[in-house]
Amino acid sequence: MSGLTPVAVRLLTADLRALLGERASTGAAQRKHHSHGESWHTAGEPDVVVFPATTREVSEIVRIAARHSAPLVPFGAGTSLEGHVSCLHGGVSIDLTRLNRILRVSADDLDVTVEAGVTRRQLSRHLNPLGLEFWVDPGADATIGGMASTRASGTTSVRYGTMREVVLGLTVVLADGRIVRTGGRARKSAAGYDLTRLFVGAEGTLGVITELTLRLFGLPDGIAAAVCPFETLEGAVRTVIETLQVGVPVARIELLDERMLDAVNRYAKLSYPLQPTLFFEFHGVSDRAVAEHAEIVQQLAGEHGGGAFQWASTPEARTELWHARHSSHHAALALRPGSRMWVTDVCVPISALAACLLETRRDLDQSTLTAPIVGHVGDGNFHVLFVVHPDSWREMDEARALNDRLVHRAMAMGGTCTGEHGVGFGKMAHLVEEHGEAVEVMRAVKRALDPQNLMNPGKVVAASGPPAS
Secondary structure: OOOOOHHHHHHHHHHHHHHHHHHEEOOHHHHHHOOOOOOOOOOOOOOEEEOOOOHHHHHHHHHHHHHOOOOEEEEOOOOOOOOOOOOOOOOEEEEOOOOOOEEEEEOOOOEEEEEOOOEHHHHHHHHHHHOEEOOOOOOOOOEHHHHHHOOOOOOOHHHHOOHHHHEEEEEEEOOOOOEEEEEOOOOOOOOOOOHHHHHOOOOOOOOEEEEEEEEOEEOOOEEEEEEEEEOOHHHHHHHHHHHHHOOOOEEEEEEEOHHHHHHHHHHHOOOOOOOOEEEEEEEEOOHHHHHHHHHHHHHHHHHOOEOOOEEEOOHHHHHHHHHHHHOHHHHHHHOOOOOEEEEEEEEOOHHHHHHHHHHHHHHHHOOOOEOOEEEEHHHOEEEEEEEEOOOOHHHHHHHHHHHHHHHHHHHHOOOEOOOOOOOOOOOHHHHHHHHOOHHHHHHHHHHHHOOOOOEOOOOOOOOOOOOOO
16 A cells, blocks of 8 residues: 555656656556565555666666655566565555666676676576576576575575675665665675675665676586485485585585475476485586586485486486476466465575474474475575465465474574575564564664665565564
8 A cells, every 4th residue: 555645646656757758657557567576475556667777767766756755666577475576655666677788798707797687597698608607596587686685596506606695796776866886896805894795685675776796607518417316305405414515516406395296297297206306416627527426426315215316417308307396386386276375485504404394394294285395405495385375364374373483493493584585574573583683783774774764665674663672
């Protein structure tokens, strides 16, 4: 529901149209599209949707919104999972998809500068002919700006890092319209506060990211992928732990439990054994190096109840294998037509992963819900996919209780309430439980940079509130 009066909306819209013309829309379809991401969370329609094409236009939009005390919510591909893009108080949705230029690539320095609306696959298509790759892979074809805003990671983070590690510098528009540039192309700097890390993961609550400089990697000469079923979940996790301990540079280690495998088999017409299963990908300087690494992992798996490796060495076979992994969202939804997905995530120290997974699976098995598990287990990060009917209060309440227990379980084991999805407004209460008094420090930063509380208000931390206990 908008916090602006009808008169205020008309004045705001008039000023935005004077700047952008038809790129400022109040159409019902655009407002609805920009009211939600891919999560179950409450939608909130903006009063106006704008489509800037330059950083300077974003700055002017922010200045106009500030004059009218209108909230501003950045929007990329709309793939977020914790309500990040919902316009809880109306205002302006800033669609950044027209800031989609790749501005500069340096193969020698292994870096690239892009605008925030460039998508992950668009960037890969541009880089691959140069022998380069941007490896952060959350599955969805998200925008790079959105990935930085939520501190995204994904299947390859076990080797190549998350957005926290690969973002070298940013251009950000602050709440008063100022344009600031943080970080730079140097791989080391001790110059002042690390503002880049402040904005990476801030979810648009401190400013609007419009450009990013990113670290790149060369394409490996040797790549192979494999699938391995296990007799037990513990055996699968133990294989992951020992793989990391011996220093095998594995590029991906993904876990699907038997319920997830069943859904994937049905959806993609595959025939994987219905057992806890690890999906591996190995990268190396040569096929021989990859084979040596894979042999070590295969031996470790065998010692922990792992079955035969099903190899995928050709690009086509690897694509099919990872398509099966990335289809988990749609495969789970297909188990209950007409349902919605509530995807949650936690992350724990790798030593606690087996216990957390097993306790979670037992908790889910005692419930009435359909809820498979999939995880980036090389990072200690996993997801529960609650397949629910959102109009069923019973199902939603049960999912909420299960999710709360999962988060408390993870935090009790030294983990976090979210490994990669971010806080949005879905996990604000859990953030307070996790960080305590540090949340007041976050509030102080928010008030300093956004004194009117216009930048994606109602997300991550409340601008004011009682001290955390």
